[in-house]
Amino acid sequence: MTYATVMVSLALDQSNEARLQVAGELAERFEAAIVGVAAAQFAPPLYFADGAEAQALIDEGEASVKRRLAGLEAQFRAATKNRGGHAEWRSGMDFPARFVLAQARCADIVVSGGQSPAFSDAFALASPKDLVMQAGRPLLVVPDQANWLDLRSVLVAWKDTPEARRAVADALPMLRKAKDVTIGTIPERDEDRSGVTAGVTDVAAWLARHGVTATARIFEGARNETAAGQLEKVATDLDAGLIVAGAYGHSRFRELILGGVTQYLITQTARSVLLSH
Template sequence: MTHKTILLVTDANEHENDLTAAADLCTAVNAHLSVLLVKLAAPPPLGEYAAMSVAWLDERAEDIQQLDEAVERARATLKGLEISFDANGIYCETAWADNDVGSRARYADITLIGASLRTDTPLRARAIDGALFYSARPVLLATNRHSLTLRPKKILLAWNSTMESARAAREALEMMESAEEVNVVLIDPDAASTKNGQEPGADVATYLARHGITVTVDRLPSAGRRVEEVLIQHAIDTSADLIVMGAYGHTRLRERIFGGVTKAMIEAPVVPVLMVH
């Protein structure tokens, strides 16, 4: 789909590089940049007189002031870049951050999670979950190593015949139509009519080809490696600009306890990743 509004979620500190990268991304596709600076509220103290803690109230007041100042700095930076933008901040409890981010993300075509959030694990996890589960919009994970683009030349589509991967393919359809090459990758595919069909990858390749997309299908063995390791290495080997994949084919609880491809790709994206739940 055409991207006209891009939401950047970042924190109140160390967000300058994210602003620049997001502004460049919006300039390239003539999109509006909506910036959401998030500050997680200081947790309340514990103890008999916790509710009356002056130090805690002072800390929250200082946090809010820092957030307001960060918003003003972000607006000043973006004004100098001459793009269409808005910038706002929210000070929220950790438990509600995903809902707050998700409610804002519903009014954007895509949510960008900047590379700087790698240093703020709680906020990053909440922001990604909120955008994925409460906005019905795709999430783009940035990295420090690759420049961001919504017009990638080479795309790796991670395919496992799930609804999540189908949604991801549909959301990225316009990008794939303008790409030079789309590599559909299946790891240890099961050739069964109830899963991937007798020729795994053929159905989705045919679907994409009808949209005029140049497609190659790679069925790769894991050979004892984790699925995410195979995907990342193949993306590097094929010089992919973007990995497109479905997110959380299993429940979040199961992913967090036992691990999973989504969790691993979120924690350490080497190539920019577009995720859709």
């Protein structure tokens, strides 16, 4: 398995430099095509207008959105012009999440920026919350301050679930290029330790058969710490540049209500995260 097409999702009201840098680097490492994608909708003001005045307001707003999308295309072209390989741009006047989710069908992996816990504008931003749960592709979340994809130490945050299994498989191309890979798990209090040990050992053995040397480790979490806090401590101790993890929602019927650890991984700013659902 490799990445033949890398897609990078750009946003109107966020910094795009880090995600463009990492997406371009990924495309170079795997000799992959790179597709830039962005969309936005004009959000009409809440005050009332009608007739010619309303139409003029809509026309002006849509023209402004088109200019801003053209600016993002120029940024994408400038970031990819010296990298070689196939580069393609796709944009539209649409809700960003809907547009990006549709375009993700052509990609092996989608690169996005992170997100602060504050409310995000659905007219201007494809939220990583939407992308990770609905794209059907792995999502690489890149913090704004990142300037490269650090694969010297990679932490696979293991939990014996379909999402975590999918994430490890999706991350295989990166894991093959990593210097150190740790399969780490933090057992629940009532979990059977022999079963937990067998799980991480199986994953390490499976990776070995795919050409990845990985260390299986069980970490003890502090009782007064949240799961996200425990994971952060492990990642810091390992000096991990990338975390690989499954993405989870609280509800079968509304999966966009993310679990605490998934929410943390999308909003933290210390390292890149590969998430699969």
